[in-house]
Amino acid sequence: MPLDMSYKGKSFDAFTFEVERGKIRELCLAIGDKNQIFFDRDVARATGYKDTPAPLTFATVMNFWGYPEVWERMKEMGIDVQRLLHAKEEYEYHSQIYPGDILTGVVSVESMRDGAMGMVAFKTTYSRGDEKVLTAKMTIIIPPRKGGN
Amino acid sequence: MFLDYDSIAEGDAVPALKKEPISQVQLVRYAGASGDFNPIHTVVEYAREAGLDGTIAHGMLTMGMLAQMISNWVGVKPVTRYGVSFKAMAKPGDVLTATGEVTKKYTVLNDKFADLSVRIADGNGEVKVEGKATLRF
Numbered sequence: 001m002p003l004d005m006s007y008k009g010k011s012f013d014a015f016t017f018e019v020e021r022g023k024i025r026e027l028c029l030a031i032g033d034k035n036q037i038f039f040d041r042d043v044a045r046a047t048g049y050k051d052t053p054a055p056l057t058f059a060t061v062m063n064f065w066g067y068p069e070v071w072e073r074m075k076e077m078g079i080d081v082q083r084l085l086h087a088k089e090e091y092e093y094h095s096q097i098y099p100g101d102i103l104t105g106v107v108s109v110e111s112m113r114d115g116a117m118g119m120v121a122f123k124t125t126y127s128r129g130d131e132k133v134l135t136a137k138m139t140i141i142i143p144p145r146k147g148g149n
Numbered sequence: 150m151f152l153d154y155d156s157i158a159e160g161d162a163v164p165a166l167k168k169e170p171i172s173q174v175q176l177v178r179y180a181g182a183s184g185d186f187n188p189i190h191t192v193v194e195y196a197r198e199a200g201l202d203g204t205i206a207h208g209m210l211t212m213g214m215l216a217q218m219i220s221n222w223v224g225v226k227p228v229t230r231y232g233v234s235f236k237a238m239a240k241p242g243d244v245l246t247a248t249g250e251v252t253k254k255y256t257v258l259n260d261k262f263a264d265l266s267v268r269i270a271d272g273n274g275e276v277k278v279e280g281k282a283t284l285r286f
Contacts, residue, residue, distance in 0.1 A: 023182070030182040031213040032169060053225050056216035060209045064184030082199065086208040090232030095276055096225070113184075 003078045003114045003142075011108040012073055017066035021099035024054055027078055052095035059136040060089075063124060066067035066105050070122070073107070079120060087119070088139040095125055095133040103128055105118075110137065152223055154254070154261040154286040162247035163265060166218040171206050173241045179210045206239040211278045217267040218247035222228055227260075233280030243271045249282075261286040 028038045031128065036043040046053045063070070074081050097103070103126045113119040119141050126134040185207055188195040196204045211279045219228060222238050229239035239245060249267035256262070263286070 026178075026182040028178040030175065031210060032175070032215060033220070034215070035217070037220075037224060044243050047224060048226060049224075055213070056220055056225055056228060057209060058215040060183045060185070060213075068184065083188070086235050088234050089209065089212055089234065090230070092230050093225075093228055109230040 003112055003118050003120070005112055005114060007039075007077045007109045008112045009109060011106055012067075012069070013147055014104050014106045015067045015069075017047070017062045017103045017105055019058075019062075019099055019101040019103065021052060021077070023061055023065070024052055024058065024099065027058060027088075028055055031055075033056075043141060051098045056091070056093075058097065059091055059126070061118075062103065062126065062134075063107075063136065063138070064106060065100070066103075067107055067124075070107060074120075077109070078122070079118070079140070084140045084142050085143055086138070087141045088121075090137040090139075092135040093133075094135070094142065095128070095131060097128075097133055101128050101133075103133065111113075116144045151286075152227075153208055154263065157251055157254070157263060158243060159251055163218060163222050163251070164265065166247040167213070167215050168222060168245045168247070170196075170242070170244050171239060171241050173204065176204060176206060176210070176241065179207050183207065184211065188263060201238075202240075206241070206243070208235040208262045208278065211235075211239050211245065211269055212280075214245060215247045215267055215278055218249060218269075219267065223284060227284040227286060228282055229285045230266065230283040231280065232282075233278045235265075235278055236276050239271065239277045243277075245269045245271055246278065252281075 105126045110123040121139045124136045137146040247269040252266045253264040263284045265282040270276045
């Protein structure tokens with residue numbers, strides 16, 4: 001199924017994500033990251049943080065738990081979700097993210113390429129009120145069904 | 150720990166991080182933590198139907214392990230950018246080691262920056278994820 005190129009440049013509905021202390025802890029435990037700044041408020045404060053900050057890849061939690069509809073959106077766009085490969089993930093950090101933050105996320109389709117090797121880049125911007133806190137860019141590729149790897 | 154701009158030099162190594170072997174249970178934990186429930190990471194039969202030998206680690210898990218090396222060194226506050234490319238699949242049993250170095254120091258207006266080149270590879274030296282991070286001091 002070819003990609004529906006009309007999605008290029010389109011933004012999906014905004015979603016809200018509340019940052020929970022337990023999700024920060026859970027992500028770090030899954031990664032095996034025992035850095036106490038992510039677990040212990042006192043350690044975090046002693047090293048210059050307001051509270052236990054979100055780790056560098058916390059946006060993955062925000063993306064999947066905040067906007068699980070992305071899978072449906074991908075199918076609507078003609079992306080074969082069983083074959084897609086994650087090619088790149090890029091973050092720009094504008095402000096620290098802390099437990100209790102209520103963030104608004106908006107996913108947009110930044111670029112698309114159809115053909116034998118399809119490619120789609122999604123950009124998600126997160127803001128806290130009027131303040132932009134993080135930009136996440138995910139690039140996926142959809143390899144050909146035959147003869148690919 | 151805080152590093153300051155003057156205490157690092159171009160070519161300095163980021164302290165390397167050797168991880169415990171990836172386990173199947175870790176992939177289940179990571180699925181729950183991240184919300185990425187693609188069964189290719191957790192269900193062996195599904196992964197085999199997809200043509201693989203078994204489950205593969207979430208790319209974001211390996212990116213997270215590589216990030217751990219960076220935040221062990223500088224915390225998260227100085228990091229203004231972090232981006233990676235996924236190069237190869239990691240599997241349960243793989244023992245990954247993250248390495249990196251300072252590639253460039255520079256100032257823009259009054260801000261001081263350092264760029265890092267980072268990667269995480271298995272015991273055979275196969276790079277799974279590689280990328281760059283920018284620190285602002």
